[in-house]
Amino acid sequence: MSGGPRPAPGARTPDPDWNPTPVVPSGAPDDVPEAWFNLVPNLPVPLPPARDGDDGQPSRLALQRRIRLAAVQEQDASTESFLPIPQRVREELAAIGRPTPLLRARALEAHLRTPARIYLKREDVLPTGSFKLNSAIAQAYFAAQQGVRTLVTETGAGQWGHAVAWAARLFGLHAVIFWAGVSARQKLGRHTVIKLLGGEVYPSPSERTQVGKALLRDGRHLLGSLGTAIGEAISYAQDHPETRYISGSNLPHVLAHQSVIGQEVKAQLAALGETPDTLIACVGGGSNLGGLMGPYLADKAERGDGLTLIGAESASAPRLTRGEWRYDHADPEGITPLTKSYTLGRDYELPETHVGGLRQHSGSAVVGVLRSQGLIDAVAYDEAEAFETGSLMLRHEGVLIAPESCHAVRAAVDRAIEARRTGRAETIVACVSGNGALDLEGYTAHLGDGA
Amino acid sequence: MSGGPRPAPGARTPDPDWNPTPVVPSGAPDDVPEAWFNLVPNLPVPLPPARDGDDGQPSRLALQRRIRLAAVQEQDASTESFLPIPQRVREELAAIGRPTPLLRARALEAHLRTPARIYLKREDVLPTGSFKLNSAIAQAYFAAQQGVRTLVTETGAGQWGHAVAWAARLFGLHAVIFWAGVSARQKLGRHTVIKLLGGEVYPSPSERTQVGKALLRDGRHLLGSLGTAIGEAISYAQDHPETRYISGSNLPHVLAHQSVIGQEVKAQLAALGETPDTLIACVGGGSNLGGLMGPYLADKAERGDGLTLIGAESASAPRLTRGEWRYDHADPEGITPLTKSYTLGRDYELPETHVGGLRQHSGSAVVGVLRSQGLIDAVAYDEAEAFETGSLMLRHEGVLIAPESCHAVRAAVDRAIEARRTGRAETIVACVSGNGALDLEGYTAHLGDGA
Incomplete structure (x- = not known):
């Protein structure tokens, strides 16, 4: 060791009053709203209801009622302007x-x-x-509350599928994701992340469902789209009664x-x-x-x-x-x-x-x-x-x-x-x-x- | 328009006291330290100084003195435990x-x-x-203060190159980046971001510099590394006297x-x-x-x-x-x-x-x-x-x-x-x-x- 006296290892600080705001995610939900705002009762005209066709096919509405989570069906039917956000969801948000x-x-x-x-x-x-995580967390929470173990959904760009895989992991659920084929093939990195999160991914149209097989057989919509993925996710839920189907857009x-x-x-x-x-x-x-x-x-x-x-x-x-x-x-x-x-x-x-x-x-x-x-x-x-x-x-x-x-x-x-x-x-x-x-x-x- | 009376579009809120903390980046620097901590005078033994070799080559230390920013050379020579952070840098941090x-x-x-x-x-x-942005902002600031228009640097994984391209943009500078070839070829997305930010990128070893040409000619280090990129960045700065060379690691x-x-x-x-x-x-x-x-x-x-x-x-x-x-x-x-x-x-x-x-x-x-x-x-x-x-x-x-x-x-x-x-x-x-x-x-x- 050479040279003159060394300064003591420095405990000095130039400003003893420097006391920054600690930025520690607190999990405290006070800064998250207490309720969701429900647009439907606040529209200037009533929302046109979904309906079945006149084509003699089995009721699509009945299928939706069976495969969807109870809580979100209640929310879609609500006439309240504000829907309370469960405390656990506020904490996660x-x-x-x-x-x-x-x-x-x-x-x-x-x-x-x-x-x-x-x-x-x-x-x-x-x-x-x-932003997709905002709804994915809510729906995964409702699924866990209902005792559901597997969620099925569709995704377009992959943001919703990624969010569902993340939220499913948070609540210990399994996620099956039909992904518009054209996007699934473009986005290799997002594909990797979804798989690492434990998501089960199928580029749509796929051979995995009746709907996907029909599209492939007829040579229609082979690039895939959100629509083909929606069809396949519903078809999968129809064939797997223990699962529930969730959506990341469109619905109230x-x-x-x-x-x-x-x-x-x-x-x-x-x-x-x-x-x-x-x-x-x-x-x-x-x-x-x-x-x-x-x-x-x-x-x-x-x-x-x-x-x-x-x-x-x-x-x-x-x-x-x-x-x-x-x-x-x-x-x-x-x-x-x-x-x-x-x-x-x-x-x-x-x-x-x-x-x-x-x-x-x-x-x-x-x-x-x-x-x-x-x-x-x-x-x-x-x-x-x-x-x-x-x-x-x-x-x-x-x-x-x-x-x-x-x-x-x-x-x-x-x-x-x-x-x-x-x-x-x-x-x-x-x-x-x-x-x-x-x-x-x-x-x-x-x-x-x-x- | 059908149905009974509709609720007025909702201005109600379930909790009039819900008043979340606004999260608006303020640019206010009060939560950023006032000084950087300088490790060198706080080491238990003196830092072994850099030196020239005995191989008769031109002085590498003299080259460093010419191609580096004045401010960082002053910092490396400082015996102060705390180096003040310029107010503009605090604001950007x-x-x-x-x-x-x-x-x-x-x-x-x-x-x-x-x-x-x-x-x-x-x-x-x-x-x-x-984290690389912390130093990139500081060095781009010092460069702008010194009137430098072009920064030359190396990067390994690409994090430092990305940060330098970002910080250079912030201060209106041009960035030339030598990137360890093996990483540059792996990371196509990061490559795209650096180019969109205006960075000029060369996978190393490259034909762009004397050092790169020598490595290619001799068939050495053809995969590239942080070391080959350092050599090329210095070589480039040596041949372009109007530029200054900066580093993202190693130095005090x-x-x-x-x-x-x-x-x-x-x-x-x-x-x-x-x-x-x-x-x-x-x-x-x-x-x-x-x-x-x-x-x-x-x-x-x-x-x-x-x-x-x-x-x-x-x-x-x-x-x-x-x-x-x-x-x-x-x-x-x-x-x-x-x-x-x-x-x-x-x-x-x-x-x-x-x-x-x-x-x-x-x-x-x-x-x-x-x-x-x-x-x-x-x-x-x-x-x-x-x-x-x-x-x-x-x-x-x-x-x-x-x-x-x-x-x-x-x-x-x-x-x-x-x-x-x-x-x-x-x-x-x-x-x-x-x-x-x-x-x-x-x-x-x-x-x-x-x-």
Whole structure:
């Protein structure tokens, strides 16, 4: 040992008063809402009920009643505006990091030279990388309460399947997941994560179910879609009476479970002294849209054109912008009941895209009511526009967002550019429904196109 | 419109007092430490200085002085225990989400049936998915202050390159990144993200530099490693006088920049009334280890065997467990100065692994002093052990962690199992240095092996 005296190993600190807020997930549910907001009794017209067809087939409604969880059927039938969130669910929602941050996208605003203020609701920071966990936790809880051991479901981009595998693990359940084949084959990393979580995954259409076999035999919808996966999940549940079938979008209870998003946004904006002028969500089955906008339905009724609600969809599945508002099955084979929604028709073969979460031929009846009543506007973007927006977000905000979420942010960017023209200091809130780290194949393909 | 009276669109809330904490990244730096902790003056013996060889080659130390940022050279020479963090850097560290959470891994503890309490410091939640951002932001800031426009660096797994590309974007700089070829070819998704961020990437060894050409010509180190990438980055900086070369590990200033980790852990544990018995970090260039353990050096001096410090390394690059404590070059071609560290020798050809962040033949002099003085223990794990641990973390804590971080958690798991035998309610803290979402190729390969 050489040299002069060494300072004692340092216990000094330059500021003895530096005492940062400990950031320890507490599991304390106080910051999570006490109830879900139920959109259905708050719609301006009654929700068109699901119904059976006149084709002499066995009742699809009866099948749904048998294979679905009791609790969510009660929620869908409820006329209450608020559905209590079980304490255990509140605890788990706190544990995954709710409330999620509301980010002011200042760098994006500066780049756009807009007077608008853009707020991004960051559902992408949740453990599975998307908002889907909010409902997956609730439904896995209800399943465990009911004594169910195996859940069957479908997934499009894989966000819902990933969330169900995660939530199933949390409650000691097994998850069987039918995954739109085109997305399952793109997303090898997400496939690995779902399998590591213990999920049993089948790219759809598959040989695993009667519905899948029929599609393969007839050479229909071979790329797969959310619709083919819905059909197969129901078919599987039909053949496995011990299982229960759950959904991650479209239905009232799923939209209600997602209302934690909008309730948090309301509280967060109030704390900032802000009132939103525009709320934006991407729209596939409508659950992040319903979750963000449901708690604002009263404001919309009061403010009319003073509050703009926008659903951003994929131009490859343009239901709200080009579909018809009519009864249709949610799956190509017609194993689902007839539901009224904006639809492209169940024979519509969806093209291959990297936007699996928005890739279905029909959608949510609740969203359909909002659209048909003129409460929400709709815009459609193609894949190149979406990934351009994702690149913009990454470069300016440093955040890598899911391809689906790119549609919502694109709509926010368009509004912000319009605000530059009009000079209006508009307050825009867009929901970032998911993270893009497990969807990089789409970005890579986009980059290959010279982006 | 049919039916009876509809409830008015609901402005009701079940609990008018529900008033959640708004979670809005504030940019306010009050929760970020005011100073970095400098390990060097707090080592029990002086740090062995870097030196030139006796081979008649031009001075490598002179080259380092020319190509490195002035501020970090001042930091490396400082005898102060605390180096002030510039206010702008504190603001950016707050904006990326510091302090990061400290997670009690209760599910993992239950699975292990251990009396130990396992705390995980969650650096994986930062925007680029790893702790590397802490130093990248600091160095990009110093570069911008110095008027530098282009930064050149190396990266192993890609975490540092990703962080530098992100931080460079933040300060309007250009980043040139030499990336250990074996990792660059594995990680297509991370490659895409770095390119979208504007980073200029070269898998190493490359034809882009004199050092890379020499390796390719001689057929040495063709897989690439952190060492080949270091050599090429320095070679590039030598040939481009307008650029500056930065490092993401090994050197005292990098370890200091990472000391926000340990300072936060101290405050977070104090708030919980906890005193750590064991601190664990994975160790490649030693910066997450130094960052976690530096602020605990005084405690270690005081408590001796009462506080255990463990470095977890890769069995494919077993420097601390099987290397020699001697002077060596950090790159195979010898363009770096001679530094004293635990080394396998610069001719050691590292095998192909999915643990790129721990894959170098030598390491940090500071870590070497800690090891040679008996202050840190070392353990080595092979790739299968690491990915097994990653799968365990995902199944029990729902968190997908980087392959490097798996080594630290594995050591924590081993301690917790030992605690089960002894019955000791040990308090263990392990640093989760990174997220695994951009490293799924390794998990996929592991899954293919029947995991």
